Amino acid sequence: MKQIVVHGHRDETTVALLEDGKLTEFFVERPNVRKLVGNIYKGRVVNVLPGMGAAFVDIGIEKNAFLYIDDLLPAHLEHQPKVKPSIDTLVRAGDELLVQIVREPVGTKGARVTTHYALTGRWLVYMPEAGYIALSKKIDDEEERKRLRALGERLCRDKEGVILRTVANGEGYEALAGDMDMLRERWRRIEEKAKRAQAPSEVYADVELLPRLIRDIVTEQMDEIVVDQPALMEEAKRMLRSIAPQLTERVRLHDGKKSAIEAYGVKEQLEAALQPKQWLASGGYVVIDQTEALTVVDVNTGKYTGSTNLEETVLTTNVEAAEEIARQLRLRDIGGIIVIDFIDMELEENRRRIIDALETAVQKDRTKAHIVGWTKLGLLEMTRKKVREQKDMMFFVPCKACGGRGKIRTSTLT
Known part of the structure; x- marks a missing residue:
């Protein structure tokens, strides 16, 4: 089950994505935490x-x-x-x-x-000067890829380019053309404003948090959108009416005594996720240590002793850890180089199963991740695109007393 939980508090908006009750993505929009990517x-x-x-x-x-x-x-x-x-x-x-x-x-x-400009719509990304057509790698049906590429060629003029997003899968020409026309007009207005503007100045800002997430992550697979402020609920419905009117009935107002993020366990899960040690259901755990350029993850069996043999115990822990690590990368928005010290295994087949488990888990991630493979020391290397500051920087600052080796909590969820 996939849910979006939205909490409004004064001038702050919090949005959480839950998958089967587990927190997988988390966003906060505050006056001092403004998204700049895309502007x-x-x-x-x-x-x-x-x-x-x-x-x-x-x-x-x-x-x-x-x-x-x-x-x-x-x-x-x-x-x-x-x-x-x-x-x-x-x-x-x-x-x-x-x-x-x-x-x-x-x-x-x-x-x-x-200077490679790109404007994101519901079904496509418009690139006014790119001159090429691309498709989401998550669209794997070859016939559908051919159909969408042909539609992309019909949509583009002159030097324009376009990327067909995953949600474009199955959409017809009229829907894609409507998206293209809207983005083309947006680019025209940006160019006009830029001619009049004095440098340095902002000439375009992407939409705010809630409309942006509805545009980017809400699909037919989204079961529920829970909002605890009437104004935000109307904003969500208004956005859905323009892009996916059949989903407006899945938006509902949370009117309990607790805020939505408390009622759905978001606050509790986020508090736990900000800790270096993350316990696994089996009793094992992972330890996440982050620096500016590198993140190191250590996997341990912890309290889990297994029931058959050591290799099976280690494999079970490592597979579970792979899934949790992928979730933590999304939740904390960790980017850059990531090195994972899984528990040593004897069989090459089991090492392959760990990579398969991690690859399957990162496919849910909207941010591009690449698994490089095992090093000679038995560590697993991977990278994840670094787009913005890691989530824990919203709640912690480096400790001045120890020269930044520790972190001090500065804020919490409201």
């Missing part, structure tokens, strides 16, 4: 670094944004020069550029920006 700015180049193939761009936020040369070159590989030029032949300090944020500022690093 478009008219910026001014501050500094160009040929040795790094990058430039710093002032977009009007606290830290200058980082622009790689690959994000200046044409998006379509066929249109790129055979020999990559030096970045200082493409931009100079003082140049004004229209850029889009693709990664939030994290720690001491500013936002990463691109």
Whole structure:
């Protein structure tokens, strides 16, 4: 069973995604925690670094944004020069550029920006200057892929590009064309505003938290959307009427004495998820240790002693740990390099089963993850796209007394 639980409190909105009662994704929108990915700015180049193939761009936020040369070159590989030029032949300090944020500022690093613009709709992602058509990898039926690619070719004009999202599976031309027309008009308005704007300034911001999540994650498989504020419930229904009217009846108002996040165990689960040690149902546990660039996960049998033999005990713990690790990565929004120290196994077949279990679990993740494989030391390496700051940074700050080795709790759910 899949549920979305929405809690409104003063000027804060909390949204949780539950799968069979387990918290898998969690979002908070506050005045000081504003999502920037997808926003478009008219910026001014501050500094160009040929040795790094990058430039710093002032977009009007606290830290200058980082622009790689690959994000200046044409998006379509066929249109790129055979020999990559030096970045200082493409931009100079003082140049004004229209850029889009693709990664939030994290720690001491500013936002990463691109000139490969993309606007997300319900069924597709519109890329006004990309010149190519792509499909979600989660659409695996070959005939459906051919059909959608043909529709994409009909939809695009001139140098336009499009990505057909997973939810486009089975949709007809009229629905996709309506999405395309809406996004094309949005891009026209962005260009008009950019012409009038003074750099640095924001020229486009993506929709707020609740409408964005309804657009991105609500499908026929969503069983229930529970909201504890009438205004937010109407907002959810209004969004659904425009994209999936048949799902509006699944929105209901929570009117209990407790808030929705308390009644559905979200608050309790999040508190537990922020702890380094995560217990498994069998009695084993995983320990998650995060740094700015690397996350290390250690798997232990803990209280679980098994019933047959050591190899079977270890396998059971590792499989359960793989599923929990995938959930924790989504919930905490952990990105970058991840190294997992599973309990050692003798059989190669069992090592393969661990990778299969992890691959199956990360398929539920909307953020791209890649499992690299086992190292010579028996560690499993994987990566997960880093888009925004990890969730625990919303509730903790580095401890000044110990130089950042520890963390201090700064806030809690309301």
